[in-house]
């Protein structure tokens with residue numbers, strides 16, 4: 033039942049998918065299991081579940097408040113009715129199983145989603161990222177470098193291989209529902225699926241120093257052809273050799 037309510041309340045997310053279909057590359061992109069949609073789905077699921085649980089608790093509590101309220105001259109005030117052992121056990125066991133079942137369902141979905149997020153599609157563009165106080169430095173497969181601006185083609189999965197030259201940073205693109213730490217001496221990764229042209233904010237999700245809040249950039253999603261042209265032009269301008277991504 034929760035799933036059905038969840039589905040009906042996720043209309044906003046569905047209409048977003050419908051809008052994505054307008055762009056030609058979106059069809060190819062839909063073949064890849066995009067974790068961003070999964071995060072949204074799980075988030076709605078959690079909101080719906082805690083709302084239902086909250087309403088149930090409020091109703092039961094309100095009923096008890098009225099049912100067992102103090103009445104003038106009632107000698108039984110302050111003494112609860114005695115429960116049979118079976119009723120006492122049921123009052124503990126049934127709610128525990130109901131809530132535990134819901135917790136396990138959410139946890140299992142979260143685990144599946146995490147695996148999806150860690151499983152990078154084979155057909156992808158890889159960009160290296162070195163973060164530092166206070167910038168995001170990207171290097172494309174052909175050697176083109178950019179700072180605080182990650183241009184990507186629409187409809188293709190993008191993977192970032194990340195490290196840091198100084199301290200802990202966290203590359204966060206809220207629109208794509210991805211955030212991952214970058215740190216010195218270690219390679220971490222993230223991937224996301226830009227479906228249609230547009231601009232998205234990148235910000236640092238880990239407090240990394242006095243100028244942390246200035247560590248912002250953007251992801252610019254371009255139509256695939258336009259991206260290729262830009263990358264070739266940049267390669268020529270920056271004087272880097274090598275094949276285009």
Ligand SMILES: [Cu+2]
Nearest residue numbers: 201236240247
């Ligand atoms: Cu930072």
